[in-house]
Amino acid sequence: MGKSRGGPRDTLARLFLDVTGELPDDASVLRMRRVSGALNLRDNDALWSVLVMLEYYGRLYEVMPERIRRAGAGSLDVVRTEARAATDVLMAQHRDALARCKATIELAERMTGEHEARYRAALAELDRQALSVLVERASGRLARMVGNRLVAVTAMAAREQRQRLDAAAASCERGVMRRVVRACYGLMVCALVVLLLAAGAGW
Template sequence: MTDATSSAWTRPGRPRRARRARPPDPLARLFLDVSGEIPDDASIARMRRVSAALNLHDNDALWSVLAVLEYYARLYEAMPDRIRKAGEGSLDTVRSEAREATDVLMTQHRDALARCKETIRLAEHMIREHEERHRAALAGLNEAALDALVERATNRIAHAAGNRLVGAFAIAAREQHARLDGAVAAFERATREAGRQAQVGAQTLERRYWRALGAVLALVLTVLLGGAAAIAVWLTVWRG
């Protein structure tokens, strides 16, 4: 890499840095122009190794990119040390803050534990009251259920007894109706028989009546004829 190439890569308009001793190596001068820091031997060797691998020429524009990448590589390498130093400085602060936060959390935990105990006590009291009300409600429900069961059983028994009584009454009524039908039929038969016998007796009496009437009429005629004959004889005798 030549000095002309290095001067060509210098950015115009960039604010001038404090004057430093410019290294004789063009690659080191390029890194100084890009990053403002003088590279060490490891950075120079790494950039040359990468340029050899990429087969870069002296006037290649990738030299500036390579210098920037090397700057960031050195920055990343130094970052863990900076982080460790910053962490060591703030470790005591973090410990004190953690202790204070722990104390606050323990205080809050104790307060929360006390509130939890009070809440548990109230919950136990409410549970006991709820159990007592539940037992009373169950007792009332059991009594009501028992009354309803007794009433239902009574209704069923009364219904069954009523059905049986109605059935017995129906059977007795049917039997009584059958008996009444039999008695009515027998009465009708007896009435018909009595009517027939009365009719026969009436006919017999009527024949006897006519016979007696005929006999009486015959007797009357006989008496009349005898009287007439006697009168005729008496008149004959009286005249004679």
């Protein structure tokens, strides 16, 4: 490590480079020399390697917060980007689901309207058929009632006409008989007159 207690700077820097793969800065060299002076290290002391590693880790601890901050900022940006992308995907899926729901609702409304129209048409057809059946039944019943009334009226009229004819025939017979009786009476009177005249002439 050289003749000095802390070792020459180039030797210390070479050891630091060999152990850590990096060159030390002035602050690291000063800290290692201060520690080696406090520990009274010799040039060939094995603790130099330990001291170099401790300094290396000390430097890492110094720069680690900044690295963590940068990494955190980068991670936060990545998280924001991923969250934004995931949100966009979810919003697209949500819009697609809303569109499908709207299409489903429109289809259901259209099918409901078609079913309602067919139902109304079926009800109208049933009403028409029922009305036709009722009209036919009412017409048949009315025809039977009218026929029965006509038969009854015709029978009554025929009975009354027969009674009138019977009465007229009886009246006619009585008139004819009276005329026949009167004619007979007239003939008898004429015969008596003739007989009387004949008898008077004979006398």
